[in-house]
Amino acid sequence: MTVAMDTARRVADAVLYEGYLLYPYRASAAKNRVRWQFGVLVPPAYVETAEPSASVTECLVEGASNALVRVRLRFLHVKERRVERAEGDGFVPVPRLEADGRTYLTFDEATEREMEAVLAMPALLGVERTVAVPVPGDRAEEPLPSGKGKGRGNGNGSGPVGRVVTEHRPLRAVLRVTAESGAGPYGLTRLRVRLENATAWTPGEDGTRDRALRHSLVAAHLLIGVTAGRFVSLSDPPEWARTAASGCVNEHTWPVLVGEPGHRDVVLSSPIILYDHPRVAPESPGDLFDATEIDEMLHLRTRTLTEEEKREARATDPRAAEIIRMAGELPPELMERLHGAIRHVGEPARREPVPWWDPASEAEVSPGSDSVTVAGVEIAKGSRVRLAPGRRRADAHDMFLAGRTARVEAVLLDVEGARHLAVTLEEDLGADLHRSHGRYLYFAPDEVEPVEPVGPDGEVGA
Structure with missing residues (x-):
């Protein structure tokens, strides 16, 4: 040997x-x-x-x-x-x-x-x-x-x-x-x-x-x-x-x-x-x-x-x-x-921060007030939508979201010019927590359907 x-x-x-x-x-x-x-x-x-x-x-x-x-x-x-x-x-x-x-x-x-x-x-x-x-x-x-x-x-x-x-x-x-x-x-x-x-x-x-x-x-x-x-x-x-x-x-x-x-x-x-x-x-x-x-x-x-x-x-x-x-x-x-091990000891590498796009620096972009039209209805922050995940999505968990209602938290624009909706589920008891941490679900405009808003008395369309 x-x-x-x-x-x-x-x-x-x-x-x-x-x-x-x-x-x-x-x-x-x-x-x-x-x-x-x-x-x-x-x-x-x-x-x-x-x-x-x-x-x-x-x-x-x-x-x-x-x-x-x-x-x-x-x-x-x-x-x-x-x-x-x-x-x-x-x-x-x-x-x-x-x-x-x-x-x-x-x-x-x-x-x-x-x-x-x-x-x-x-x-x-x-x-x-x-x-x-x-x-x-x-x-x-x-x-x-x-x-x-x-x-x-x-x-x-x-x-x-x-x-x-x-x-x-x-x-x-x-x-x-x-x-x-x-x-x-x-x-x-x-x-x-x-x-x-x-x-x-x-x-x-x-x-x-x-x-x-x-x-x-x-x-x-x-x-x-x-x-x-x-x-x-x-x-x-x-x-x-x-x-x-x-x-x-x-x-x-x-x-x-x-x-x-x-x-x-x-x-x-x-x-x-x-x-x-x-x-x-x-x-x-x-x-x-x-x-x-x-x-x-x-x-x-x-x-x-x-x-x-x-x-x-x-x-x-x-x-x-x-x-x-x-x-x-x-x-x-x-x-x-067995609880943990340090493999390398030394000074951590120092790198200059990588500049990236800041939405606040773009006057034309405002996730909180921008909107997009879906089925003839203007969708913006606060709008109610029903989720309909498209076939191009690969996440198996999407099947559990289909048909559920959500509230739009922001309308986002990516670097390629495409719009995306950041949403939270209406029935999610942790929606406020997700909102405070900015943790949302993301859907394209053609993956949602407009839903009439609910009025103060609980009636749809108020």
Whole structure:
């Protein structure tokens, strides 16, 4: 493992376990019943969902005509965990079993898989190299003693009360690697890696996604490094490489530069969108399976779980049990570190104020007295209108405003000469507060209909 690869590994681990389990980390939680959403490469024969069986990574390297290319494949291999109760001379699958004071649940786990191929760049130019990645299956059984001297079922023998069966299905992945010289100016080379799940699988009678996942590559991603030359950022390429970068085709993956800022010798081809040189916050005390979340919030929420909920979480997965332990034992000084951090200390940059248009300086503009004609009626501040949001608006909340009456607070003119109405809803109890802070809803004149005013006695048209 190179230093650069080792530096990138922590970010890659966060990607590997993104969404593995979500708070409240219990098998019974609705959000943990449909699992593994990122980087899933299903067997080619599974077509019940739109999930792919392959991904394609294309990236640009400069000055790497004689480099060695390291392609490291990492993914989770689903491990079926099935709890079975002893019954007669055999075992019967059950969702839950209590044995010797512990709870055992039927709930799939996952095992990390990793392999690396080292290829010479000259041997890849114009030629596709194939690297087969066979992953064997295995099966294990763990007997569950009752702890009370009882044997199978309701008998009094010495056999177990049940067992936990864990099993990996065999997988077969394939890496297809090729390179193309002259992909752009200054000796750019386009590197292409296609990752395929080539596992043979027959859906049979139970072709559910849960079954297919046991034959899938989960959270699959690549770490690609070069011993010479440098990768070009695809997120923010230099101007001279922009055309070549836009020509790179990436399917079901997002390659970004990783490692220390400024280093460009390793790329992470991630199933989730990242920026260049991502990193996990140094204050984070452990993995919570949601790198985009706030550690402080998840730790505090985990501490609020009931003892029964914590017990179920511990039985759900060994990693969930570690989260429960970590949240309960986190000392106050480390919890305080999660509350906020200062990344850069120094004098704030001083900038001259940017001049902008001031409506008070324009004698021809007066939002408080200007008007606009709508359906033959002059609309100005104080006018009543009925809202009719137009089709060109993209805000989904507009559907809740259609047909409601509002009061015009100002008629505005933008820099392009178009008129806009600032309004407050008549039935909004906080209208006075919005008015005092200048927080309005804005509509074009063709998105409102005039409404007759209400007189002092409450009659329309007075």
